Amino acid sequence: MEEKLQEKSASFTDFMQLLRRTRLNRGLFIFAIVLTLFGTIGSLIVPLLTQQFIDGFDTDMFSSGIIALIISVFLLSAILDGVSYYILARVGQTIISRLREIVWDKFLRLPVSYFDRTKSGESVSRVVNDTAIIKDLITSHFPQLIGGIMSVAGSVVILFVLDWRMSLIMFISVPVSILIIMPLGRKMSRISRALQDETAEFTGSVQETLSEIRLMKSFNGEAYERQKGRSGIRRLYNYGMQEAKINAFLSPIMGTVMMFVIILIIGYGGLRVAEGTLSVGTMVAFLLYLFQIIMPMTMFAMFFTEYNKALGATDRIIGILDRDEEADAAEMAAEEKLQFRTLEFKDVHFGYGEDTPVLHGIDFRAEHNRKVAFVGPSGGGKSTIFALIERYYDVLSGAIEIDGMDIRGIPLGPLRRNIGYVAQESAIISGTILENITYGLEASDYTREEVESAVAKSYAKEFIDALEDGLDTEVGERGVKLSGGQRQRIGIARAFLKNPKLLMLDEATASLDSRSERYVQEALDELMEGRTVLVIAHRLSTVVNSDKIFFIDNGYLTGSGTHRELMETHEMYRIFTEQQFG
Ligand SMILES: Nc1ncnc2c1ncn2[C@@H]1O[C@H](COP(=O)(O)OP(=O)(O)OP(=O)(O)O)[C@@H](O)[C@H]1O
Ligand SMILES: [Mg+2]
Structure with a gap:
C-alpha cells in the first residue's frame, strides 16, 4: 500500500x-x-x-x-x-x-x-x-x-x-x-x-x-x-x-x-x-x-x-x-505480388520473454499447393510458429520470408488478409452466425451464395439449418451457445469464405467426431487446392497424407520428411506417432 x-x-x-x-x-x-x-x-x-x-x-x-x-x-x-x-x-x-x-x-x-x-x-x-x-x-x-x-x-x-x-x-x-x-x-x-x-x-x-x-x-x-x-x-x-x-x-x-x-x-x-x-x-x-x-x-x-x-x-x-504499436511496413505497391508461393523460416529464434527461448534456429520451407504438417510434443512451439507467421510477434533473430520477401517488409493488412487461421478454440463474437462467418470482410467482398457454399463445405450446414433463424441466428453472449465442434466449423467456414492464399489450421479437426471429421477433412483437402497449407496435426489421417512433416520438439526442428520417411529415420517420431495416434 x-x-x-x-x-x-x-x-x-x-x-x-x-x-x-x-x-x-x-x-x-x-x-x-x-x-x-x-x-x-x-x-x-x-x-x-x-x-x-x-x-x-x-x-x-x-x-x-x-x-x-x-x-x-x-x-x-x-x-x-x-x-x-x-x-x-x-x-x-x-x-x-x-x-x-x-x-x-x-x-x-x-x-x-x-x-x-x-x-x-x-x-x-x-x-x-x-x-x-x-x-x-x-x-x-x-x-x-x-x-x-x-x-x-x-x-x-x-x-x-x-x-x-x-x-x-x-x-x-x-x-x-x-x-x-x-x-x-x-x-x-x-x-x-x-x-x-x-x-x-x-x-x-x-x-x-x-x-x-x-x-x-x-x-x-x-x-x-x-x-x-x-x-x-x-x-x-x-x-x-x-x-x-x-x-x-x-x-x-x-x-x-x-x-x-x-x-x-x-x-x-x-x-x-x-x-x-x-x-x-x-x-x-x-x-x-x-x-x-x-x-x-x-x-x-x-x-x-x-x-x-x-x-x-x-x-x-x-x-x-506511449507503447510501441505493432510494427507495420509501408503500404505495398502491388498487393497482388503476394502469391504465397513459398513460405520460409530461416534460422528463426524466438521467445515470449527475453530470457525464455521458445524456438531455436527453426529452418523450413513450405510450398504452394503443398500440405505441410507440424507434429511434436505439447509445448514444443508449434502454435508459436503460427503466431509468428501471423506476426502476432516478431522473431528475435533470423527471418520469415514469403515469396522471398521478409514478412517484416509486408504491411500487416495484406499479410493477414491472405492468411486463413483456424485456431483450436474458434473465437465467436456476439452477433448472428452470418456476422461471425463474414467477420472482417466488407459486404461487397462476398455474396450470400458464397457464404452458403462455405457453410456447406465446412460441414456446418446441418446444425445451422436446424437453428430457428438459420444463418441469422444470434450466437455468443446474447444468443445461443455453440458447442466446441460447432464453433470450430464456424471457424473453418470463416476461413473458406476468406479464401486465403495461406491456410493455417491449428488442431482444426481435433474436436470433431470422426464422421464430421472425415467430411471436414475432405472439405479441407478441397480448400487446400491452389494454396499453401500448414496444419498442426493431432490426427494420424492429417499426418499421413501430408506432403511434408516437421517434427518440433522443445523448440527445435528435429526432423522432416514424409510420414514414411520419418517412421524410418526419426526414432522420436515413431515413438510419438505410436503413442499419440495409437
Ligand atoms: N503468449 C505466451 N506468452 C508466453 N509464453 C507462451 C505464450 N504462448 C506460449 N508460450 C510458451 O511457449 C512454449 C510453446 O508453446 P506453443 O503454444 O507454441 O506449444 P505447442 O507446440 O503449440 O503445444 P500444444 O501441442 O500443446 O498446443 C510453451 O512453453 C508455452 O509455455
Ligand atoms: Mg498449440
Whole structure:
C-alpha cells in the first residue's frame, strides 16, 4: 500500500499535452468559463443589493426598485449558469469521446504481447474510468475553481472596501483553514489515487473470475475466490475508511471555524451597529460574503484531490499511448505480388520473454499447393510458429520470408488478409452466425451464395439449418451457445469464405467426431487446392497424407520428411506417432 502511495505520476505538461490531443474547442470552453464568471459576478452583487435593501428599510424609497433588481440579477445569473453548464457539458462530452477514441484506437494497434501481460479489466478501466476523470477535471472542477477564485477574490475586495476592520477579523479564519486543509488535502489526494489503482485492479480480477466461472465451479474454487474477492473488497474498504476519517476530521473542523468566525462577526458587528459606525445591511452583507469565501475554500481542497486524480489518469493513459504499436511496413505497391508461393523460416529464434527461448534456429520451407504438417510434443512451439507467421510477434533473430520477401517488409493488412487461421478454440463474437462467418470482410467482398457454399463445405450446414433463424441466428453472449465442434466449423467456414492464399489450421479437426471429421477433412483437402497449407496435426489421417512433416520438439526442428520417411529415420517420431495416434 505504501508503495502505491508513493507512485510517481504525470506532470502538468503531460496533462496539457494529452488535452491538446482531444482538440478541445478552446473558444467555446473559454466562452463557458467567462459565462461562469458573469454568474459569479452576479452572486457577488446580490449581497451588496441586500445591504442597500436592508438599509433602505427606514427610508422605504428604493425598496421596490431594489427588489426588482435583486430578482433580475438572480434570474440573469441563473440563466448564465444554465447556458454555461450546457456548454461545459458539451465540451466535456467531446473531450471524453475523443480521449476514448484515442485510447481505443491505440488498443487496436497494440501488439498481442501487450494483451498477454495486461488483465483486460484494467484496460477496460483505462477506456472507461480514466477518461472520465480527466473530463470531470476540465469541465467541472476547473470551472468551479475559477468561479471559486473569482468569488473569493471579489468578496475580499468588496469586504475591505465596505469595512476593513471587520474584514481583518474575518481573515483570521483564512490561515487557520489553510493550515488544516492543505496537509489533509495532500493526504487525501494520495489516498484517492491509491483507491483508484486498487479499484482498477479489483475490476480486473472480478472480470477475470467471472469470465472463467466454469473453471471455478468445476474445481470448487468458490472458497479461494471468496477469499480473493474478500481481500480485494477489504482493501477497498480500508482506503474508503481512510478517506472517511479525513473527511470526518475536516468537515467538523471547518464547521467550527466557520461558526467561530460567524460569532465573531456578529459579536463585533453588533457592537459596531450599537455604536452606530456600521449599518445592519453591511453586517448582513458581511455574513453573506463570508459564505462566498468559505464555500470555495473547501472546493479548493477538493480541486487539489481531483487534479491529482487526473494526473494519475493521465499517467496511465500516456503509459498506454506511449507503447510501441505493432510494427507495420509501408503500404505495398502491388498487393497482388503476394502469391504465397513459398513460405520460409530461416534460422528463426524466438521467445515470449527475453530470457525464455521458445524456438531455436527453426529452418523450413513450405510450398504452394503443398500440405505441410507440424507434429511434436505439447509445448514444443508449434502454435508459436503460427503466431509468428501471423506476426502476432516478431522473431528475435533470423527471418520469415514469403515469396522471398521478409514478412517484416509486408504491411500487416495484406499479410493477414491472405492468411486463413483456424485456431483450436474458434473465437465467436456476439452477433448472428452470418456476422461471425463474414467477420472482417466488407459486404461487397462476398455474396450470400458464397457464404452458403462455405457453410456447406465446412460441414456446418446441418446444425445451422436446424437453428430457428438459420444463418441469422444470434450466437455468443446474447444468443445461443455453440458447442466446441460447432464453433470450430464456424471457424473453418470463416476461413473458406476468406479464401486465403495461406491456410493455417491449428488442431482444426481435433474436436470433431470422426464422421464430421472425415467430411471436414475432405472439405479441407478441397480448400487446400491452389494454396499453401500448414496444419498442426493431432490426427494420424492429417499426418499421413501430408506432403511434408516437421517434427518440433522443445523448440527445435528435429526432423522432416514424409510420414514414411520419418517412421524410418526419426526414432522420436515413431515413438510419438505410436503413442499419440495409437
Ligand atoms: N503468449 C505466451 N506468452 C508466453 N509464453 C507462451 C505464450 N504462448 C506460449 N508460450 C510458451 O511457449 C512454449 C510453446 O508453446 P506453443 O503454444 O507454441 O506449444 P505447442 O507446440 O503449440 O503445444 P500444444 O501441442 O500443446 O498446443 C510453451 O512453453 C508455452 O509455455
Ligand atoms: Mg498449440
